[in-house]
Amino acid sequence: xxxxxxxxxxxxxxxIEDISLILSTAQQFKEVLQRPIKxxxxxxxxxxxxxxxxxSTRTRISFELxxxxxxxxxxxxxxxxxSVSKGETxxxxxxxxxxMKVDMVVMRHSASxxxxxxxxxxxxxxxxxxxxxxxxxxxxxxxDAFSIIEHAGTLDGKKVVIIGDIMHSxxxxxxxxxxxxxxxxxxxxxxxxxxxxxxxxxxxxxxEYNLKKALQWCDVANVLRIQLERQNQVLFxxxxxYNLAYGVTRKLLEELDKEILIMHPGPxxxxxxxxxxxxxxxxxIILQQVENGVAIRMAVLYLLAGKKEG
Amino acid sequence: MQILLSPQQLQLAILRLAHHLxxxxxxxxxxxxxGIQPRGVKxxxxxxxxxxxxxxxxxxxxxxxxITFYRDDFRGELHKANKTDIPFSIEGRNxxxxxxxxxxxxxxxxxLDALQDFGRPxxxxxxxxxxxxxxxxxxxxxxxxxxxxxxxxxQKVKVEWEREEVVLY
Numbered sequence: 001x002x003x004x005x006x007x008x009x010x011x012x013x014x015x016i017e018d019i020s021l022i023l024s025t026a027q028q029f030k031e032v033l034q035r036p037i038k039x040x041x042x043x044x045x046x047x048x049x050x051x052x053x054x055x056s057t058r059t060r061i062s063f064e065l066x067x068x069x070x071x072x073x074x075x076x077x078x079x080x081x082x083s084v085s086k087g088e089t090x091x092x093x094x095x096x097x098x099x100m101k102v103d104m105v106v107m108r109h110s111a112s113x114x115x116x117x118x119x120x121x122x123x124x125x126x127x128x129x130x131x132x133x134x135x136x137x138x139x140x141x142x143x144d145a146f147s148i149i150e151h152a153g154t155l156d157g158k159k160v161v162i163i164g165d166i167m168h169s170x171x172x173x174x175x176x177x178x179x180x181x182x183x184x185x186x187x188x189x190x191x192x193x194x195x196x197x198x199x200x201x202x203x204x205x206x207x208e209y210n211l212k213k214a215l216q217w218c219d220v221a222n223v224l225r226i227q228l229e230r231q232n233q234v235l236f237x238x239x240x241x242y243n244l245a246y247g248v249t250r251k252l253l254e255e256l257d258k259e260i261l262i263m264h265p266g267p268x269x270x271x272x273x274x275x276x277x278x279x280x281x282x283x284x285i286i287l288q289q290v291e292n293g294v295a296i297r298m299a300v301l302y303l304l305a306g307k308k309e310g
Numbered sequence: 311m312q313i314l315l316s317p318q319q320l321q322l323a324i325l326r327l328a329h330h331l332x333x334x335x336x337x338x339x340x341x342x343x344x345g346i347q348p349r350g351v352k353x354x355x356x357x358x359x360x361x362x363x364x365x366x367x368x369x370x371x372x373x374x375x376x377i378t379f380y381r382d383d384f385r386g387e388l389h390k391a392n393k394t395d396i397p398f399s400i401e402g403r404n405x406x407x408x409x410x411x412x413x414x415x416x417x418x419x420x421x422l423d424a425l426q427d428f429g430r431p432x433x434x435x436x437x438x439x440x441x442x443x444x445x446x447x448x449x450x451x452x453x454x455x456x457x458x459x460x461x462x463x464x465q466k467v468k469v470e471w472e473r474e475e476v477v478l479y
Contacts, residue, residue, distance in 0.1 A: 001387075001388050001389065001390050002388045024390075024391070025391050027393075028376065028378070028379075028391035028392070028393065028394070029379075029391075031393065031394050031395075032379065032394075035427055035428060036427070036428060036429060037426070037427040037428075039427065040379035040380060040424075040427070041379070041380060041423065042379045042380070042384060070379075302379070303388065306384050306388040307388070
């Protein structure tokens with residue numbers, strides 16, 4: 001019983017068995033998090049570095065909490081204010097940290113493929129991708145899947161629509177891989193300028209440019225953040241216009257003949273991709289996603305640390 | 311292969327333990343019974359059922375505990391984590407830990423660690439179906455025991471619940 005991989009680079013590299021193992025282990029960690037003492041001694045002798053080359057609140061805190069709940073020792077590294085600004089390369093930085101006897105690396109980087117590059121040079125150190133450029137964000141997809149299963153019982157046959165900036169979203173790509181592997185039906189919705197034309201054939205997903213039709217089709221809507229920092233060219237005319245065409249509003253949801261589950265990976269741009277009364281409604285599970293994130297990251301760290309010498 | 315307990319002996323051992331656990335106490339309110347996942351629970355299910363039949367007027371607090379995250383050997387082999395379900399406080403209560411086979415004592419060591427995360431019990435006792443004497447790696451002994459046996463390391467003791475037998479391989 002163990003993962004087929006030494007690193008968590010992306011959902012693409014995981015087998016169905018790996019995903020099931022992570023999800024079932026996370027279930028047990030979720031119970032741990034509800035105890036009076038929310039901590040287990042599993043990783044008592046493991047040191048983990050959190051390398052964040054890009055800003056993050058949720059993911060960094062979530063990983064840090066997961067590490068502490070597992071009793072691991074942690075070091076935090078932010079690129080700003082480090083020797084990175086003096087020109088040190090990624091590999092040199094990591095090798096220097098590892099020479100101080102660090103066992104695992106959690107990394108977020110703005111360059112797609114950065115964790116893959118590291119894993120090739122450091123095959124014996126577990127590398128965990130906490131988001132790489134516009135490629136993948138595997139722990140987010142795992143916690144999304146966990147949250148859907150918690151509410152719907154299964155992923156198999158569920159209809160999930162991912163709404164928004166598909167082109168720049170690592171959350172979308174990881175979710176597509178995971179949902180397809182686990183038997184869910186996937187639809188991508190958003191403005192044509194934000195959905196690459198090849199996705200239909202490449203991933204076997206549906207594409208819908210009309211938000212109302214997309215919501216009518218789905219069981220679960222995963223609403224992505226409009227990433228203002230990645231909009232280098234103008235792909236829609238204004239946030240106001242985006243909201244009018246693709247914002248998920250209470251009115252739209254009330255027009256449906258069923259109640260769908262609303263998800264969002266955060267941080268939420270209220271009044272842009274989702275309205276406040278939807279984000280805070282009973283059918284929104286945004287905060288449960290955040291809660292489940294700690295359990296998922298505990299499962300990933302635990303399973304990879306256990307593999308280290310195996 | 312040697313049969314240590316036949317179906318009838320197994321049944322009697324469980325009944326005897328159930329009586330033994332309850333005879334000294336007028337009330338079971340201060341007690342909690344906790345089976346250790348995964349195999350100990352098969353035994354504790356039967357034991358607690360027997361206790362409930364002997365004392366039908368009493369509420370018997372019963373939970374299950376998984377010790378996977380407290381193991382000291384997780385580097386060697388990962389074990390599948392099972393459910394922990396202790397829906398009551400153990401603070402100040404008498405805990406009876408229940409497992410099927412007591413061997414090296416390491417599982418019980420992990421269980422004692424795990425219990426601490428649920429509160430501070432007044433007292434912890436250990437009830438096992440089979441005690442493999444002389445194989446202990448830690449100073450842990452059972453308070454209630456179905457059958458004590460002498461075995462060597464290369465042998466295996468298994469409780470076959472389908473056949474209701476305890477077998478030495």
